[in-house]
Every structure is written in C-alpha cells, then in structure tokens.
Amino acid sequence: MSDAITVREQLGAAVHRNSALSKTGLLERIFSKAFNGLVYPQIWEDPEVDMAALEIEPHHRLVCIASGGCNMMSYLTAGPDSVTAVDLSPAHVALNRMKLAAARHLPDHESFFAMFGRANVRGNADLFDRLVAPHCDAATLSYWNGRRGIGGRRIEMFEDGFYRHGMLGRFIGSAHLLAGLFGVDLKSFLACRTPEEQATWFEANLAPVFEKRLVRWIAGNKASLIGLGIPPQQYDALAGAADGDMLAVLRERTRALFCDFPLSENWFAWQAVARGYGENGPVPPYLREENFDALKENAVRATVHNRSLTDLLGELPAGSRHGYVLLDAQDWMTDRQLNELWSQITRTAAPGARVIFRTAGIGTILPGHVDRAILDRWTYHAERSRAWTRADRSAIYGGFHLYTLDG
Template sequence: MAEMASEARFRKNGKLKTALLQHKALSKNGVSERLFGLLFSGLVYPQIWEDPDVDMEGMQLAEGHSIVTIGSGGCNMLAYLSRAPRSIDVVDLNPHHIALNRLKLAAFEALPAHGDVVRLLSATGATSNSQAFDRFIAARLDTTTRAYWQGRTLSGRRRVGVLDRNIYRTGLLGRFIAAGHLLARLHGVDLTTMAQARSLREQRQFFDDQIAPLFDKPLIRWLTSAKSSLFGLGIPPRQYDELASLAADGSIAPVLRQRLEKLACHFPLRDNYFAWQAFVRRYPQPHEGTLPTYLRPEHYAAIRANAGRVKVHHATFTELLAAKQAGAVDRYVLLDAQDWMNDTQLNELWTEITRTAAPGARVIFRTAAERSVIAGRLSPALDAEWRYLEEPSLRLNRQDRSAIYGGFHIYERAQ
C-alpha cells in the first residue's frame, strides 16, 4: 500500500530523521538506522502493543489528570479517556499514526452508537465501514487527515477502504506478523490453531509442542541474528543491540522465545487480545474473548464524552513539553521511545519533564531489556528529582499482556 513511504519522504520528515539517525550514513550502524527509518516512515502500528490497563494502574490515573503520551496506534489514549482526565496531549513523529489517532477519536465522536465504533475498529470484512466514514466521520476531520484517508493507494483504492477489510493486517507490524505465520507454516505449524485452546494448560501444550521447537530451526536462528529481520516489530538497531547483549551467541531467538512464551502461556486467551492479534491475526468474537479496553461497552460513554479533551500533535515529546508551563503535567507515557535515544536526548527530555511535572507526577515507560534505560544516564541534578518505584514496576511488568518488552518502569516526582 501507499503508506510505505519512499526514502525521499523519510528524509523530508526532519523530526523523524533526527530521532532515528545516530551514525554516519555509510557505517554499518548508519545503514541499519536508515533502513529502519525508511520502514518506520510508513504505518507501523494499527494497534498499540503496550497494555493500557497496566499503564493506568502504573500511573494511578485519576479524573482531572493532565497526560502527555506518545500516540502509536491510539488505543492507549482512548483507554485513558475512560478515567476522565482533564486533558491528553498525544505526540507522534509518524504522520500515519497521527491520521489514525485522529480517525479513532472522530469515530467515537461521530458514529451513532457503540456497535458502530466496534464495527469500524475491530470487525473484519465489514464493507460498510468506508460508507460510515463518508457519512459520519469525514466532516469532523481536519483537512489534512480527511485527505489522508480519502487518498488513493498504489492499487487505486481509497486508503479508508482498509477499514472494510482488516486494518490490523496492514502496517509494518501487520506484515511482520504475516511473515511470521508464513515462516511457521513452512515448518509445518499453523499458528491460528492456538484459537482452539480452551485453557492455560492447552495454551501451554500448544506452545511447547508447536511453537517452541521453531526457535531451534537453523533458518529462524539465522533470521533473528540479523537486525533488519526484526524491524517489522518496530525494534530499531539500538534496541536490537540491547536484546542481543542478553544472548551468548548474538541471536535474539532465545529472548523472542521467552517473550512469546509469556504471550502464549501466561494469560487466558479469552482475556488477551494481544495474543489474538499475534496468533489469529484478528480480534476475538464475543463468544471467544474480550476486546481492547477502549472498545468495551462499559467505557463507551466516558470515552465519547471526553474525546474532545485530546489534542494530537506532530511533534517530539521534548518539543511539546518545551511549550508548556512549569508544573502543568501530571502523567507522562513514553512507551519505548527512550530506547532510541542517546544521553544528550535523554537529558533534554527529562529536563523538560522535570520542569513541567506537577507535584506527585509519574512517568511510565517500557524497555526492550529488563533494566531501566535511564539508570545511570541522567545528570545527578535530574536524577535527584525522581524516585524509581521498583516493586510496582516489576509487578506490573508481569501483568503486561502484550509480553513483548523486558521491563515496565514507573518513576515518581520526589516530594
């Protein structure tokens, strides 16, 4: 599809380029960074892969809080609206994610009923979705976002037509998951049969008998030893190096096996929509399991009523904070963005976080490896302003159903 940007478009996106490029163009690391940047300049995450229920508990999110978060697929900020925050500022450097976040917000504001929102954002083969966009949503979008969704792909279809099929099979991550399914089938394993498991015991058996042996296959070990093979997961070169450092032979196959085991075996399938997307490539039907938090009926009224409290910005986290008043923000959600940053960028970010943090403010983020990425890297003055909440960080990391990260971390402003 046309959302896979050309290198020229990536280079024109100065903010994205600055965030990703740390090495000279012709160096080994520089080539990897530019390849990742080219791939990341298209749609990457139709669905966010951080568990928003863990986020909200880690933040102790409450009514009236001011939040700044990275957008990604937008599922997180919509879930946060169920807690009636005072405001949410969403930032992202990827224009495709910006358009998706604005579409999802407009869907809650414009569509007549909860069932219409669920059909638009979770159903497969609902050919009326593009018509619902034309009738209810398009007029509520800004000119740029409306033009994005009404634009044509290389195949001549309107981009919004993806909602008539299955948007979660698109984007960089959707294609990576498809490639994983194909690779498994080449080794005689149909991952979609995980949907037949009716208990944690059966999930464990399927993993042990069908999935785990795949990681010993020479082809899979060879593929996972190359940085570029995991760009489809949104893992940039710096994150790959962190994961590879955990393995003796340089292959991250053992790390991926461990993370996939958690996804497959640690949570009942009916309660883990992340596992449904990974193994079945869709959300569960009502008789099969639960939908993401933001699509559940009990949260619909609150999200619809509070959607106007969100502003979506094409900006870096640091840029947005620099424009805010001191003490104006209660909660910060950094996803895994710091794994991409050098020490200078980290200290610039935390300088603005510290300046804008209200009393008792909390920062949450995830890391590819288990250890907090900011430990020992902030200036002593900044470090003294924050305390690490180790016990809830470890506990909530175990509860994160997406299972793809090594660590979940919570920092609180020191009193």
C-alpha cells in the first residue's frame, strides 16, 4: 500500500462520519479532499500563547500538529531539545520542511523575511532554487516545483502573495469581496491607531454587515465555512457556543479579532485585513529579526512527518515527551479516536508533561469522551486556560486548554 493511499485513508478516518450519499457526508468528503492541498498558508493559533503555556525548557521534546508551521518554527526560537511535527496534508508537510530548510540555508533574516514575511517578492523562486531546493527532500521538491494550473510552479506563489493562496487565503479573499459588496473597504481598518478607534471602526463598518440577509444565509450554511478549515462536525461545536446561532458566534469572534487587541500587536488582524504581514507591523516569533539566529541554529532539531499523530506516538518511547500541541484536531474526533490518542499521549508523556489544544466551543471536550482511567492521570488548569483563551490574538476559538500529567 502506498504512502499516498495511507494518508488518504487517514484523512477519511479523521473526518468521515456520515454516508457519502448524505449532505453532511458529502461535505465531509469535500473537506478531506481539500486537505490533500494547501489549506493554511499560515497557522491561525497564537504561538506566543502556546509557548507561555508550554513553558519550554532546553531539555524538552515537543510534539505538534504542523498546519502552516508558524507554531513549530516559533517553538524552535525557544530552544527545545526537539520538535516533532505531523500533518495529514502533504502540502503542509512540504511547507514545513521548506521553512526548516530555508531557516538553515538562507544567509540572513532579510532573505528569510522576503520569503515568508513579505511572501510577495520577485526573486523568491530563484532564492528557493539556488539556496533552499538543494537541501530539500524529493517529496518537498516535487511539491514546490509542481504546477499550479496555468499559474506556474507552486514556489512562485511566494512571488505573488503566498498568503492569498490555500483554502484559508481564498476564504479571506472572499470575505473581502463580500465586505466590498456592502461598501466596506477592510483595508481602511489599518488606519486605526488605538483600540478605541478599532472598536468605533468595527461598529460603523463591519457590525452592520452581519445583519445582511446574504450574510445570515452564508453563516447558516455548513459548506461556507469549509474554507476556514472547519469540517461539518466542528461547525456544530462552533455554533453550540451560542446555542446554535452561528451568526452570533461569527460576529463576536470577528469583533474580538478586530477590537480586543491593539492592531500594532495583532498579526492575525493584519492577515485578515492586509492579506499579509505589514512592512513594519507585528509578526509571529519565528519571523522576528532578533530570533533569526536562534531559529537558524535550532532548525536542525525539528522533523516533519506526513502521518497521524496517534500513529507516530505509537512508535515513540514511553515517558519521552514533554509537550503536545493538538491544535483543534480533537473537535473532529470520535470517542474511539480520542481514547487512542490520549492512550498514546499518556504512555509517551514524561512526568509533568503539558498538553495544549483549542476548541471551537468554549469548554474542554475531554470529560465524558476520554476514559476516566486515562483522564484522571491529568490535571486540567481551568483558570489558566481561560486566561490564555482571552490572550489568544487569533480570536477564532472558543477555548484554549491546558492539561498537565500528574506525577
């Protein structure tokens, strides 16, 4: 059986809950098929919150779900012993491996930032060909040298605005078109200089859009949020945060993204509005000039695998890992999948190990779903989790959660 077939089967196992002939089952299959391509050009979780919760030390060995890689790359700036990243999307794996090779072999922060910060610079493809490609594995090379329809090689996305690509990039582009349909120029938000101006701008410009009939229809359609990387089962959890009123959830979380953090500190708001990082705006830790030397030195400590987290953990020694980053993947899982995952997490966790994850809904999803004999070995930090939920600048999730292994 080929690796590609195995990954497709794992994607199906992760997402498919209903018959392919049902409406929900069809949406599940559309979602899993999309994950064979690029979904997240950048991750939509705040790595600074992750790093604070993980309390990374030099001897720590971390395991994470890769997604767009901003998390893995940022953790490396803190100098852990190792980071092992996994993802079921071959595109995400290729992106993460390229980022690692670029960190090691590009000569300076300026060239690294041109590639992944500005991500729209003519000459980035040549930079890849000369300095990064010789250090990439065959699968990564094949992906970035592959064609994107009539638009040239995939690597050329870094010359015409990488963050406009992928499922998330296209979703944000659609949001700009929708706002423009109602006379709102989202980029005008960048003129705000204080949180008070941000709140005033939101109430005057975006809040009325959520009252439009078309927007109400879109919010009530599960297919419309696949572009955000939200499968049908997670849609239900997201809507459940407001008693089934998806429009209310989207309005509040959009308000939080635009208003709860100063624009000068929130690179997620920049991504949503400018569709990229600002020239002098905020960026995640791995893109900061002061962190580049540490990133270059530590990039060799990370590995990226195209497989499921549970399978990978099954091959690791007992008691060998200190931190686990699950993103929001558990929202998709059945009880059986959750128990298999947490059995392996508990087996491989060192005393005091930390697990962090996010949920579309507000509360932790584990009680009542993970076997009590497993969960009783872990302590849930409710107050600290609520504080980090409030601190997460991405603002899209209902909850951030921290568990630590007792003993």
